Amino acid sequence: MPPDDADFSTRWRLIKSGFSRALPRTERLSDVRKAAGERGIWQRHYWEHPFRVEGRYQQHLDCVHVSLLKHGLGSRLPDWSHSTFHDYVCRGIYPADGCEDASGVVAGEA
Structure with missing residues (x-):
């Protein structure tokens, strides 16, 4: 905008x-x-x-990406080809092996 x-x-x-x-x-x-x-x-x-609080956007991104695994849509986030996770890896926001949500759940692991 x-x-x-x-x-x-x-x-x-x-x-x-x-x-x-x-x-x-x-x-x-x-x-x-x-x-x-x-x-x-x-x-x-x-x-x-x-998002008025610093870091809140990142928390929401982490939650969206981690939820794929929490809901049983895959066992490893990097293997989920439809996720925007791959775009964030290319931009250097996430490591290629996964990300972590605010509760400490790592999305790259099963």
């Missing part, structure tokens, strides 16, 4: 609207969503969640 623009709500509304209009209407909708003209592919409301 441009430095002088913090209107996240409008930006997300435009992104979601453009994406939704490009998809065929095949999902099942509740009466409430039908009445509001909403699609069933989005969370109903947008909540801005800025």
Whole structure:
């Protein structure tokens, strides 16, 4: 976003609207969503969640990456080809053998 623009709500509304209009209407909708003209592919409301505390973004990244193993989607994070973990390894944020979440769980190990 441009430095002088913090209107996240409008930006997300435009992104979601453009994406939704490009998809065929095949999902099942509740009466409430039908009445509001909403699609069933989005969370109903947008909540801005800025990271105001130093290191919080890194904690969230670690949690996302470690959760793959916690939920049994693999035994080693480096082997999970669909993870953004590999991008962070290339950028030098994580070592190639894994990462650790805030609780000390190492994501590269089984």
